[in-house]
Amino acid sequence: MKRKALTNKLLVLGVDGMDPRISKKFLAEGKMPNLQKFIDRGAAREDIRLLGAIPTITPPCWTTLATGAYPGTHGITCYWRQSPESLDAVVYNMDSRNCLAEQVWNISAEAGMKTLVWHWPGSSWPPTSHSENLSVVDGTQPGSVNMGVAQLDWEKVIVATPEIKEVRYAPRVDKPAGVGCIITDLEDTLDNDVDDEMMELWWGDTARQGGEIRTYVMDDEDTEVVIGSKVAYDIVNSPLKDAAGWANAPAGSKEFTILTSGGVMRRPALILKNQAGEYDRVAIYKNKKAETPIVVLECGKMVTGIIDDVTKKEVTKPACRSMKILELDPAGNKVRLWISNALDISNDMLWHPKSLYQEIKSNVGEVPPVSLIGGEDDELVGEIFEPSWDLYNKWQADCLNYAIKEKGYEVILSHLHNIDCAGHQLWHLGKTLPPWNYTDEKTYQGFIEKFYTQTDKYFGEFLYLLDEGWTVLILSDHGLIVGENVPPIIGEYGGLNTKVMEKLGYTVMKKDENGNSIREVDWEKTRAVQIRSNYIYINLKGRDKYGIVDPKDKYDLEEQIISDLYNYRDERTGKRVIGICLRNKDAVLIGTNGPECGDIFFSVEEGYNRLHGDSISTSEGYFDTSVSPVFVAAGSGIKEGFTTERTIRQVDVAPSISVLLGLRFPAQCEGAPIYQIFSEDI
Known part of the structure; x- marks a missing residue:
């Protein structure tokens, strides 16, 4: 027509x-x-x-x-x-x-x-x-x-002072709450193995290869809100001293060292004086023999489109970064510098046609990296996270x-x-x-x-x-x-939610020698599990690998689960935390039925829901917020x-x-x- x-x-x-x-x-x-x-x-x-x-x-x-x-x-x-x-x-x-x-x-x-x-x-x-x-x-x-496929290196904070005696590198330091950005005691982190699993899960292409992802959400520390708000970045400590051995170092400049690429690539840097004799700029070079810097940073300004080589898994590629001075002592006794994650500028695998990527790069500019650090550190939110999104x-x-x-x-x-x-x-x-x-x-x-x-x-x-x-x-x-409240451990989209279902007796976890639950399901005793935000699956014979529930008992078990969820009360407040529960066949009323949905659909009640994902879209929250979309x-x-x-x-x-x-x-x-x-x- x-x-x-x-x-x-x-x-x-x-x-x-x-x-x-x-x-x-x-x-x-x-x-x-x-x-x-x-x-x-x-x-x-x-x-x-x-x-x-x-x-x-x-x-x-x-x-x-x-x-x-x-x-x-x-x-x-x-x-x-x-x-x-x-x-x-x-x-x-x-x-x-x-x-x-x-x-x-x-x-x-x-x-x-x-x-x-x-x-x-x-x-x-x-x-x-x-x-x-x-x-x-x-x-x-x-x-x-491009963040899913082009990431080559993680974000960093570089700290340089005269008191630091040697260049040290600490990958993915999880900064404790309330601790400022200056961390100079790296001894407890230097020998730890770096686990890139979470970085690869979010930004790498491993997950897209079709393999299983198995994550258990057992307590508040496992929830996405807690994990996502942690401030984790690479930290580089460097001595700050008078410049020496440079081909073209301005008078009065002081030098420090930046480590990138998992600590294997060095970039020398200078802090520079202005006409008033105060230090107000940072110049980063490929090496001390270079006549011109890779970039010159001014206080208060974030710069993007900075192209430099990055090595990952023994392969070196040009990458785009953003950088900003966090702190520069006018007297030249301290500098703090943020360097963004690095994006491979040659990666066009997610552009169709690929020629569009080259046109965008040539006429608009390289894809600017956005920061993923901030969370509970309000300085980093204000100075780095939010301005990176401006760019x-x-x-x-x-x-x-x-x-x-x-x-x-x-x-x-x-x-x-x-x-x-x-x-x-x-x-x-x-x-x-x-x-x-x-x-x-x-x-x-x-x-x-x-x-x-x-x-x-x-x-x-x-x-x-x-x-x-x-x-x-x-x-x-x-x-x-x-x-309004800290959500109960049910409805988290990132994995298998165990706590409420374990309390209700439907999910049974294996125990250690002290009787504490470990991260492994006891399938011989588990009748149902809650996974993927809003879905509950019956562990059904003939359908599921370790099924124990007879299909003829499925309807009655669903009824029992629904009843128990409605009667469940939050341990902190004593109030109901489940909004609606529907069998798959009934969830057609809200469009969540069919083979890609669970045997039971449920929502978390307003006041106990997270940011989004576990509730219905009419839910409202504190500070005039809601889950509803805009039009x-x-x-x-x-x-x-x-x-x-x-x-x-x-x-x-x-x-x-x-x-x-x-x-x-x-x-x-x-x-x-x-x-x-x-x-x-x-």
Whole structure:
């Protein structure tokens, strides 16, 4: 069926983790003027809310936005898929080949519209259309472009003082809470083996090879919030002394040494004086014979696009870094310097076509690394983490505008991860709770505001499109709450959650000689397990490898589990912590049924849920936060200054894009066009 297009050019600005409730707070305070302009010139609900798909976690929700199908239909039901071999293991799931529903970008490309899918996590990579009109960039992980495959070296803090006697290197130091950045006693860390497993899990491509990932969440220390907020980086200690043996060292400069590449590569550096005789710059060189530095850093300025060689696994490649001076004593007695992770500038494996990567590099610049350190260290959050996203956001905006102005793309669906990345590191610190009594909630609430105003600045890069005939949709996959309580050990997306299920007697862990649970399931006694955010699986005979539950008893066991979960009370407060429980067949009501979902779907009750993922999208939290996603539309084909009372669902976005572009709906689409906001009747 042919229909008249309401627009010929459409841009989706997707922001992972953006919450309408706190956006409204900052809008009312005048802190998001660009978002306000889109609202004034477009259409949305009064609360700018979108009803999110369930589970409220990144890959399912972005896939629902792209297909108009619920997770139970499209099959992307978490970050992970259940391992076909093991009930306690998962396999990587952010792969378009696991998606069972048609994506709207394939329709626009095959209809002859030049289409770009930019870092859309969950169902975009690898490309699923052979149309020459379709370009796809990354999408294999939500962090930032190329971070999943191009990482060569970790972040570092270099500390140099005259008191330090020799150059020392300590990899991945997990800084204790409350300890400042200056760590000069490295003796306890120098001989430890470096475990890169977590780094490779998040950033490497090991997980994408299809192997099982087995993680047990047994206590608070195993949860993603606790792990994600820890500050871990390489530390280099160096003597700071008068420069000697240099080919071109300015008068009065002092030298120190930087170690990179797991400590095997050295870079000499100088602190330099200004005309007033104060030290205010750092110059880093390839070696002392070099006439010119790799980079000169000024106090207070983060610099990106710094190209230097990095060695990993005995292979040396040029890589891009960012750097910033954290502290420089004007008298020349101390320097602290941050160096970002390093991205391989030759890695184009997640760009289609690969020529697009070369064009972006040549015309916009190298992909800037984003920091992953900060968390409970407010200095690093303010000085490093947040500014690194400023640089990345500007680079991404420039990339999308280059694609529009110079490459002629007509349809762009894009994803930005700054708010969600920050949320997983520090949103939980927006309320003072017992595990983090040493942090100040007002400081972290200020950081939340900074990430929203940062995002508003990003939106401002695209306002001009409204005057050039474009339609712009601003939306997100979910919001992020500041938790009211420390969540119970159930509903964590990263692995097998044992504590509550063990207390209820359904999961049995093997014991050590002292009777303490170890990280191994006793399958001979385990009747059910909870894994992957919201799913409970019965250990069923004939289906599961170690199944002990007779299929004829499955229905009654599900009833018992549901009853026990509703009756379970939080050990800290005595209140109910489970929101809803549904058998798989009944979960069709919320779109979480089918073979990729568990035997039971449940949610964690409001007030006990984590950032997102374990609850329903209407949940609200502390500091005016919620799990709901956001939706605003403006431009060609959209009513101006219009407020709708309609409940807008994530499944409605893809068919609305189809109507706006005059195209057919995706084949498995279960949503309906948001016809109330269109400028013309359909």
